[in-house]
Amino acid sequence: MSPPKIAFEQVSCSFLLKDEEVRAVGNVSLDIADGEIVTLVGPSGCGKSTLMNMVAGLQEPTGGRVLVDGAPVDGPGPKRGVIFQQYALFPWRTVAENVAFGLEIAGVPAVERSATVARCLDLVGLSAFAGALPKNLSGGMKQRCAIARAYAVNPAVLLMDEPFGALDALTRITLQDQLLDTWKRDRRTILFITHDVDEAVYLAHRVIVMAARPGRIHAEIPVDLPYPRDEAMRLSPEFRDLRNRVWNAVFHQH
Amino acid sequence: MSSEPDIRTRTRLRERSTRNRMLRLNLLSAAIGLGLWWLAAHAGLAGLPGPEAVARRAFELAASGVLFVDAFASVRRVLIGFVLGTALAVPVGFLMGWYGWARGTIEPYVQFFRTIPPLAMIPLAIVFLGIGEVPKVFVITLAAFLVSVIATFQGVINVDRVLINAARVLGAGDSEVFRKVVIPASMPFILVGMRTGLGAAWSTLVAAELIAAQEGLGHRMQQAQVYYDLETIFAALVVIGLMGLAMDRFILWLDGRLTSWQERR
Ligand SMILES: Nc1ncnc2c1ncn2[C@@H]1O[C@H](COP(=O)(O)OP(=O)(O)OP(=O)(O)O)[C@@H](O)[C@H]1O
Ligand SMILES: [Mg+2]
Numbered sequence: 001m002s003p004p005k006i007a008f009e010q011v012s013c014s015f016l017l018k019d020e021e022v023r024a025v026g027n028v029s030l031d032i033a034d035g036e037i038v039t040l041v042g043p044s045g046c047g048k049s050t051l052m053n054m055v056a057g058l059q060e061p062t063g064g065r066v067l068v069d070g071a072p073v074d075g076p077g078p079k080r081g082v083i084f085q086q087y088a089l090f091p092w093r094t095v096a097e098n099v100a101f102g103l104e105i106a107g108v109p110a111v112e113r114s115a116t117v118a119r120c121l122d123l124v125g126l127s128a129f130a131g132a133l134p135k136n137l138s139g140g141m142k143q144r145c146a147i148a149r150a151y152a153v154n155p156a157v158l159l160m161d162e163p164f165g166a167l168d169a170l171t172r173i174t175l176q177d178q179l180l181d182t183w184k185r186d187r188r189t190i191l192f193i194t195h196d197v198d199e200a201v202y203l204a205h206r207v208i209v210m211a212a213r214p215g216r217i218h219a220e221i222p223v224d225l226p227y228p229r230d231e232a233m234r235l236s237p238e239f240r241d242l243r244n245r246v247w248n249a250v251f252h253q254h
Numbered sequence: 255m256s257s258e259p260d261i262r263t264r265t266r267l268r269e270r271s272t273r274n275r276m277l278r279l280n281l282l283s284a285a286i287g288l289g290l291w292w293l294a295a296h297a298g299l300a301g302l303p304g305p306e307a308v309a310r311r312a313f314e315l316a317a318s319g320v321l322f323v324d325a326f327a328s329v330r331r332v333l334i335g336f337v338l339g340t341a342l343a344v345p346v347g348f349l350m351g352w353y354g355w356a357r358g359t360i361e362p363y364v365q366f367f368r369t370i371p372p373l374a375m376i377p378l379a380i381v382f383l384g385i386g387e388v389p390k391v392f393v394i395t396l397a398a399f400l401v402s403v404i405a406t407f408q409g410v411i412n413v414d415r416v417l418i419n420a421a422r423v424l425g426a427g428d429s430e431v432f433r434k435v436v437i438p439a440s441m442p443f444i445l446v447g448m449r450t451g452l453g454a455a456w457s458t459l460v461a462a463e464l465i466a467a468q469e470g471l472g473h474r475m476q477q478a479q480v481y482y483d484l485e486t487i488f489a490a491l492v493v494i495g496l497m498g499l500a501m502d503r504f505i506l507w508l509d510g511r512l513t514s515w516q517e518r519r
Contacts (some may be wrong), residue, residue, distance in 0.1 A: 072503055078425035088420035092438045092515040101434070102424035136265070136516045153424060 003070055005157060006055055011064035012214070013050050014154040019061035024050040026214025027064070035187040040208050041250055042187035047215020048193045053190065054160050056082045068157065080100055081155030083164040087142040089134040095145050096121065096130040102153035120148040123182060144178075145162040151182070160192045164199065176202060184228060197250065199240045202229060209249040219249040303485045308492065311485035320474070325493055327470040328459055331387070332501075335394025337453040340448055342395070343402030350403070351410020351440070352432065354501075364403055372397035372454070373461045380466065390462040397458040398451035405447025409440025442516055445509040454506060456498045 014023040031170055032038050038049045054058035054066045057076035066073045068080065076082075089098050096117050103113045121127045124144040134142055143163055150158060162170040176199060178210040183190065195199050200207045204223050211218035225233055233239055288305050295304030303311075315321035333511050349356040350364075370391045379389035421435045463472025471490045478486035 046403075056419075056423055058422070076419070076422040078423070080423065082420070082423040084416055086416050086419065088414075088416045090435065090438070091415060091517070092441075092513075101421070101426075104434075105421075105425040105430055133515050135515065148426070 002034060004067075005034040005036070005069065006030075006032040006191065007065075007067040007070075008051070008054075011051075011066055012060045013047070013054060013059060014062045016128065023214035025054075025061075026216055028215070028217055029064075030208065031187060032191065032218060034189055036185065036205050037190040037192065037203055039204040040191065040193045040210060041195065041197065041200045041207060041246065042210030042215075042218065043250070043253075044195075044211050046210045046212035048210060049161055051210075052082075052191060052193060054163055055157070056159050058082075070107065078106065078153040079155055080157045080158045081150035081153065083143070083146050083150055083158065083160040083163045085165050087134070087139075087146050089142055089149075091134050091174055094131050094133055095126055095137070095148075098134070098145055099149045099152050101149060106153065109190065116152055117148075119150055120152045123151060124148045124178065140167050140175065143167065143175065147175075147179075156188065158190045158192075160189050160190065162193050162195065165195060172196075172199065177204065180227065180229060188241055197243055197246050198234070201239060201246055202234060207242075207246050209246060211253050218253055219239060219250065298327055299482065303488055308488040309487050312489040312492070315486065315489060317472075321489075321493065323469050324471045324474045324490070325497065327467075328463065328494070329497060330470065331390050331394060331462075331470065332452075332455045332459050335391045335459070336398045336452055338391070339395040339398025339400075339455070340402045340451055343399045343447070343451070344406050344444060346399075347403045347406025347444075348410055348432075348440075350407045354387065354438065355408075364400065367396070368400050368404070371402070372458050372459040374464060378405050385466045390459070390467065393462055394455045394458050401451040402444070402447040405443050406440060408445025409447075410436055412443065413439040442509075444514045445505065445513060449502060449505050449509075451502070452501055453498070456494065459496065 008028050008030040011025060011028045012023065015022045015024055028047075040051065042048055050059060054061050055068065057073045057080065061127075073080075074102065090101065093101070096114075099117045100113055103116060108116070117130075118127070120145050121130055124147055126141060126148060126221060128146050129137065129141060129145075134145070137246065143166075147163070152197065164175050167175070180203065190203075192200075192203055201223055207218040207221040207223060208217055209221065219244065225238060225242070290300075290342075295302045295307075310338050312321065315324075325354050346360060351357070375393050375396060376389070379392050383389040383392060417435055417439060418431055421431050426448065460472040460475075463470040464476050469471040472492050475487050475490045478484075478490070
């Protein structure tokens with residue numbers, strides 16, 4: 001077996017809140033293989049975002065280690081793309097300029113940059129809006145722009161924190177299919193947080209259900225459905241069984 | 255799905271029609287104000303000069319060149335003070351917002367001097383700096399600085415954490431985060447600071463000129479007061495108001511250009 005892309009080794013993370021220690025994550029061990037899609041579900045406040053932020057390098061573990069490609073995470077970097085629930089687009093930059101941000105930082109020359117931007121916008125179907133400002137985009141378009149921005153720097157790992165949480169059901173399903181479509185071609189490792197049980201099952205090789213206080217892994221549910229996945233699969237009895245298992249693991253933890 | 259040019263044209267058209275309606279209302283309101291002034295003057299209220307008498311005096315002052323000398327002297331003081339104050343305030347505000355040590359060192363002074371009206375510094379300024387241009391420009395600079403420094407500082411500490419994180423995960427280091435996120439994100443705050451700072455500069459100017467000046471609109475009013483020359487006082491007031499308004503409009507225009515990316519209701 002190849003070494004894991006992402007490895008949590010007895011990771012914990014605590015915060016001090018008014019002199020009281022909050023154990024956001026307590027002793028989590030988890031390996032994620034290269035090219036695997038793992039979805040993370042669990043009650044609010046169970047430490048999902050904290051876990052992801054530690055992979056992103058935005059948060060340091062207070063115990064244990066988080067490894068990417070066998071090396072401990074040391075601060076944020078373009079190898080690990082993050083997609084935030086709040087889109088986090090730079091409002092003063094147009095769609096194309098937003099997508100170009102990471103390339104500018106990397107010092108990519110202008111010609112190559114605009115080619116990459118065009119390709120990434122095409123990938124998410126935003127080419128016609130290259131010159132628009134974020135304030136003129138719908139929620140779904142904003143999130144597609146954020147996804148294109150993450151793709152542009154070609155990260156080996158995608159970290160997505162409830163990326164489709166604020167979108168309507170139809171847009172969400174479109175973006176899920178788009179994500180799987182892109183994954184089919186590039187096989188990036190994806191860690192995806194969601195509150196939507198259907199979404200968790202539809203996307204994943206493996207669903208991790210977390211429990212709170214301290215944040216820990218409550219259940220691991222492998223999804224033995226083949227890719228590509230489609231609507232027929234969503235309506236299949238196998239899918240329904242898996243969804244029920246995840247549902248029970250999330251909502252009946254005692 | 256509508257295409258992008260469509261959305262833009264439509265918003266722009268809507269913006270323009272609202273602007274036109276606003277402008278018409280503004281003009282109407284100004285006309286009513288003038289009318290009321292005229293009525294009050296002709297009813298003999300407190301020896302108030304009417305708008306036409308004030309306009310006549312303004313033309314006389316302009317024809318003799320006095321008005322231009324005064325206006326030039328005043329505008330020069332305001333602009334120098336305002337530009338100096340703002341140019342100092344923006345980097346200091348950034349420093350305070352970005353570095354804890356700068357905030358800890360500078361903030362007590364800013365907060366302390368903020369509680370003192372800049373005008374109260376005039377006597378001290380005259381003692382230390384004499385009665386030339388320097389003390390006047392100094393208090394105006396101080397007034398503009400104190401307003402803008404707070405605004406800039408607020409702008410920096412209000413930058414959305416998520417945007418900074420988004421930049422970091424795309425590979426941005428400290429200096430890139432600062433240049434590409436913090437500066438543009440605090441632009442709206444800085445412009446608000448500039449607008450308020452300009453107002454502070456004007457109000458400080460007139461008071462500074464009332465005390466010690468050889469020319470300037472404030473000085474002109476001071477002279478006119480001695481002779482009970484209400485027309486000149488009013489003419490100077492109107493000129494100050496109009497010039498202040500023009501500069502304010504300029505900053506608003508700048509604001510529109512630099513921060514049109516903001517979502518506005
Ligand atoms: N910066 C912080 N300071 C203090 N406490 C924090 C901080 N970040 C998270 N926490 C606490 O850690 C716990 C886990 O938070 P986290 O955001 O990881 O949960 P989550 O599973 O992502 O929740 P949600 O589903 O609501 O997004 C919560 O109790 C939260 O209050
Ligand atoms: Mg969260």
